[in-house]
Amino acid sequence: MNYCSLCGSQVVQRIPPDDDRLRYVCDSCNAIHYQNPKIVAGCIPVWQDKVLLCKRAIEPRYGYWTLPAGFMELGETSQAAALRETFEEANARVEIVNLFAVFNLPHVNQVYLMFNSNLMDLNFSAGAESQEVGLFSRDEIPWEQLAFTTIRYSLEFFFEDQKNNSHRLHTGDIIRNNTGHEFLTGPETRY
Amino acid sequence: MNYCSLCGSQVVQRIPPDDDRLRYVCDSCNAIHYQNPKIVAGCIPVWQDKVLLCKRAIEPRYGYWTLPAGFMELGETSQAAALRETFEEANARVEIVNLFAVFNLPHVNQVYLMFNSNLMDLNFSAGAESQEVGLFSRDEIPWEQLAFTTIRYSLEFFFEDQKNNSHRLHTGDIIRNNTGHEFLTGPETRY
Numbered sequence: 001m002n003y004c005s006l007c008g009s010q011v012v013q014r015i016p017p018d019d020d021r022l023r024y025v026c027d028s029c030n031a032i033h034y035q036n037p038k039i040v041a042g043c044i045p046v047w048q049d050k051v052l053l054c055k056r057a058i059e060p061r062y063g064y065w066t067l068p069a070g071f072m073e074l075g076e077t078s079q080a081a082a083l084r085e086t087f088e089e090a091n092a093r094v095e096i097v098n099l100f101a102v103f104n105l106p107h108v109n110q111v112y113l114m115f116n117s118n119l120m121d122l123n124f125s126a127g128a129e130s131q132e133v134g135l136f137s138r139d140e141i142p143w144e145q146l147a148f149t150t151i152r153y154s155l156e157f158f159f160e161d162q163k164n165n166s167h168r169l170h171t172g173d174i175i176r177n178n179t180g181h182e183f184l185t186g187p188e189t190r191y
Numbered sequence: 192m193n194y195c196s197l198c199g200s201q202v203v204q205r206i207p208p209d210d211d212r213l214r215y216v217c218d219s220c221n222a223i224h225y226q227n228p229k230i231v232a233g234c235i236p237v238w239q240d241k242v243l244l245c246k247r248a249i250e251p252r253y254g255y256w257t258l259p260a261g262f263m264e265l266g267e268t269s270q271a272a273a274l275r276e277t278f279e280e281a282n283a284r285v286e287i288v289n290l291f292a293v294f295n296l297p298h299v300n301q302v303y304l305m306f307n308s309n310l311m312d313l314n315f316s317a318g319a320e321s322q323e324v325g326l327f328s329r330d331e332i333p334w335e336q337l338a339f340t341t342i343r344y345s346l347e348f349f350f351e352d353q354k355n356n357s358h359r360l361h362t363g364d365i366i367r368n369n370t371g372h373e374f375l376t377g378p379e380t381r382y
Binding site for chain 1: 192193194195196197198199201202209212224225226227228229230262263264265266267268269270271287288289290293295297298300302304319360362364377378
């Protein structure tokens with residue numbers, strides 16, 4: 001950020017009064033430009049024992065496989081965002097079952113909200129951001145060609161739950177370290 | 192938004208190629224300035240049968256009572272944000288138990304993540320943003336002087352769960368309508 005989005009003057013980085021961290025502030029109009037994490041909302045679309053994946057036709061991770069997910073938009077609920085992303089990326093209609101996972105990714109300033117969902121029918125196809133879409137059982141998942149760490153953990157937890165007939169909310173932090181990522185399991189929500 | 196925060200030129204509102212909604216775009220440097228919902232993270236700090244509330248010393252809702260909560264910052268996890276807000280607003284140290292609620296507020300572009308937590312000790316006091324802080328049992332809660340709808344629902348659900356010895360994740364959408372707000376209960380996460 002170089003310029004104030006309200007008045008066009010140059011901004012500076014400074015800790016404002018009554019604050020304790022650097023912000024972009026405008027000395028012309030006194031605006032403080034806060035920056036905050038974004039929410040990525042997505043689905044695990046299920047058909048029998050299979051999950052729908054999309055092969056990405058866009059960067060980042062062009063050509064790698066992902067669950068339908070993307071940035072939540074203004075005016076949406078997180079479920080609406082997950083449904084919209086699923087339709088945009090896979091032309092797929094799903095019914096949301098419940099919240100499956102809340103993952104914090106502090107190194108990229110994101111929080112993932114992933115939902116369990118059931119495909120309404122098999123009339124899906126690649127959307128504009130996908131090269132192809134398909135259904136995969138656990139053994140068919142292209143584990144080495146998954147786009148994001150969040151997708152790998154979502155699928156691992158999903159199939160593990162399916163095997164154990166256990167269904168619970170998964171919370172945790174995905175932390176980038178020297179050798180890759182590690183998953184710190186969050187405090188379990190009792191039910 | 193009037194000016195491009197990258198190059199300082201005036202922005203226009205337009206639907207970019209391969210998009211379907213209005214964005215602020217810069218015709219000088221071609222930047223697209225996306226806007227997204229923010230996360231509010233907070234705690235329900237518990238001591239025996241009581242909950243810690245803060246009387247707000249800042250706008251909005253100056254003088255009304257709230258649970259400690261605030262905007263998640265860059266580089267944080269949602270639990271870290273909840274702990275930080277609890278310390279900032281009430282000088283209180285808590286141990287997070289688990290995720291208590293996920294509320295969508297599409298009319299203000301917020302998602303609330305509220306955590307169950309236990310106060311570590313009684314050495315709390317009003318932080319800079321609070322006039323006073325205190326512990327309240329269900330009957331002592333100033334129900335008519337609560338700052339936000341999210342706080343009212345959080346407290347109602349919390350004490351109802353406490354009464355029923357039931358503990359589960361609460362998800363739902365808080366929707367503003369002509370007469371106030373309504374709560375649309377989200378799909379239940381099975382456990």
